[in-house]
Amino acid sequence: MSDDYLFDRSGPPDPDVERLEKLLAPLAHDAPLDELRMRRRRRLSWFVLGIAVAAAAAVAIYIALPTSHANTCTGTGFEFSAIGGDVTCGGAHVAKGVLPVGGQLDTGAHEASLKIADIGTAKLGTNTRVRLDRTDPKRHQLTLDRGHLHARVVAVPRLFAVATKHTNIVDLGCEYTVDVDASGVGRICVQSGRVELATKSGAVVVAPLGTCAAILAGQRPGLPLGDGANTAMQNAVRAYDRGEVGALDTLLAAAETRDAITLIALAAIDANPTRVLARLMELSPPPDAEITVDTALSDPEKLAAWRTDIIEIWAGLYRPGAKRP
Amino acid sequence: MQLAYSSGVEDLQAVVVRARRGDRKAFAELYRRFHRAVHGVVLARVAFGDAADLVQDVFAAALERLPQLGEAAAFPGWLMTIARNRAIDHLRGKKPTDELTDIPVAAPRSAEVAQVLAALRALPEAYQETMILRLVEGMTGPEIAEQTGLSPGSVRVNLHRGMKLLREHLGINEEASDVG
Numbered sequence: 001m002s003d004d005y006l007f008d009r010s011g012p013p014d015p016d017v018e019r020l021e022k023l024l025a026p027l028a029h030d031a032p033l034d035e036l037r038m039r040r041r042r043r044l045s046w047f048v049l050g051i052a053v054a055a056a057a058a059v060a061i062y063i064a065l066p067t068s069h070a071n072t073c074t075g076t077g078f079e080f081s082a083i084g085g086d087v088t089c090g091g092a093h094v095a096k097g098v099l100p101v102g103g104q105l106d107t108g109a110h111e112a113s114l115k116i117a118d119i120g121t122a123k124l125g126t127n128t129r130v131r132l133d134r135t136d137p138k139r140h141q142l143t144l145d146r147g148h149l150h151a152r153v154v155a156v157p158r159l160f161a162v163a164t165k166h167t168n169i170v171d172l173g174c175e176y177t178v179d180v181d182a183s184g185v186g187r188i189c190v191q192s193g194r195v196e197l198a199t200k201s202g203a204v205v206v207a208p209l210g211t212c213a214a215i216l217a218g219q220r221p222g223l224p225l226g227d228g229a230n231t232a233m234q235n236a237v238r239a240y241d242r243g244e245v246g247a248l249d250t251l252l253a254a255a256e257t258r259d260a261i262t263l264i265a266l267a268a269i270d271a272n273p274t275r276v277l278a279r280l281m282e283l284s285p286p287p288d289a290e291i292t293v294d295t296a297l298s299d300p301e302k303l304a305a306w307r308t309d310i311i312e313i314w315a316g317l318y319r320p321g322a323k324r325p
Numbered sequence: 326m327q328l329a330y331s332s333g334v335e336d337l338q339a340v341v342v343r344a345r346r347g348d349r350k351a352f353a354e355l356y357r358r359f360h361r362a363v364h365g366v367v368l369a370r371v372a373f374g375d376a377a378d379l380v381q382d383v384f385a386a387a388l389e390r391l392p393q394l395g396e397a398a399a400f401p402g403w404l405m406t407i408a409r410n411r412a413i414d415h416l417r418g419k420k421p422t423d424e425l426t427d428i429p430v431a432a433p434r435s436a437e438v439a440q441v442l443a444a445l446r447a448l449p450e451a452y453q454e455t456m457i458l459r460l461v462e463g464m465t466g467p468e469i470a471e472q473t474g475l476s477p478g479s480v481r482v483n484l485h486r487g488m489k490l491l492r493e494h495l496g497i498n499e500e501a502s503d504v505g
Binding site: 003006007008009016017020021023024025026027028029031033034037038101102133134136158168170196198201202203204299300301 | 352353356357360361363364365368373376377380381384385388413416417434437438441442449450451452455459460461462463465466467475476479480481482483484485486488489490491492493497
């Protein structure tokens with residue numbers, strides 16, 4: 001069935017969509033603006049401004065004093081230990097503590113190990129800043145502002161995520177290393193399992209073990225490239241990530257069977273997925289005769305089945321540290 | 326079509342500029358245009374019973390910070406960021422509530438609504454908001470794109486993939502639906 005009705009209500013109605021619309025319609029928001037609250041907030045804002053100025057002055061004086069800061073990094077959150085020297089949490093230099101939700105940890109010249117709730121650990125490199133956004137039974141999420149993070153997680157998919165300025169890294173059960181600079185640009189390498197890289201525009205690629213991907217500034221995630229890819233393929237992926245004209249042609253020509261792992265990710269984000277899937281059909285045909293270029297394009301389930309097959313083949317091929325087959 | 330879209334963007338910018346100067350009618354107009362989108366973004370994260378109050382909270386924060394907004398054209402994305410942050414702040418330290426008691430639908434439909442809401446929230450993040458804006462708030466894809474800052478193409482893809490996954494979660498057989 002066409003998605004036109006789902007998208008803009010043109011075309012024949014999709015019965016499932018219609019039924020869900022009807023079921024959920026009572027939840028739609030229709031309350032008017034609470035004028036009273038807005039007025040109160042406006043009056044308060046002047047009052048708050050005065051308080052804020054006074055508080056900022058107090059903080060400035062406090063920071064200027066040569067006394068040690070109280071450790072505000074206690075309570076509920078992610079436990080951490082500094083490695084090689086103190087790190088900064090909540091403005092205090094500490095050897096260990098708890099990073100609370102909303103708290104910020106800076107490693108400065110040292111490193112730190114971080115316990116990710118009860119599902120894993122992370123090691124933070126030097127000059128790394130992380131913030132804890134959330135930790136609850138549904139999601140544990142850190143923001144990596146800059147630096148180096150190596151995470152190892154054993155949990156159900158999507159329970160742990162690392163947000164960076166441009167890309168969210170969602171754990172699908174794995175171990176990986178992320179490096180980003182202060183502008184949010186960097187690289188992720190996956191050592192086991194797989195991760196999902198999603199940008200704020202909704203573009204998503206899956207990077208499995210033995211691949212690295214650039215973390216780019218912009219609307220789409222970098223392409224995962226398998227360890228041991230040939231030099232032409234490496235150059236082509238870099239050119240594609242930079243958005244160079246003609247990079248797609250070069251990339252498709254350079255791709256070998258082992259690069260199916262890159263092409264299946266490319267099919268999810270490129271404006272011309274038909275060409276990518278046609279090339280993929282030559283390099284790594286789908287596991288099922290029902291999956292064709294056309295059906296994979298129209299049916300995300302079929303595309304996902306093809307992706308799973310490619311990842312499984314890749315996992316069988318991949319040997320950490322091994323030379324190119 | 327493109328002209329109409331551009332014209333809409335300009336109108337919005339004019340409204341934002343007026344609201345920034347303290348024009349209360351202009352701010353009310355912004356609320357009228359964006360309250361459903363804000364509610365959808367919040368509802369993707371918090372219980373239905375808490376969402377309406379948070380919507381007012383988001384607009385109160387927006388009113389307060391509007392003078393700090395640099396580009397009027399950035400208003401939709403800026404407002405949605407406030408909504409997401411408010412929803413996340415709200416969740417901190419809050420125990421999960423029983424959504425069934427708040428849903429304005431009589432049992433047994435309320436249980437089904439809660440089940441569908443849970444399935445929507447279980448979707449990958451990229452699809453959650455778009456699907457809730459479409460199915461709960463009744464917005465069309467082009468409206469979602471205009472009010473969230475996503476491209477219409479991304480919204481279409483999010484809706485397509487989100488709907489496929491939702492069918493899976495809910496055990497709806499698409500082929501059977503097509504036949505029926």
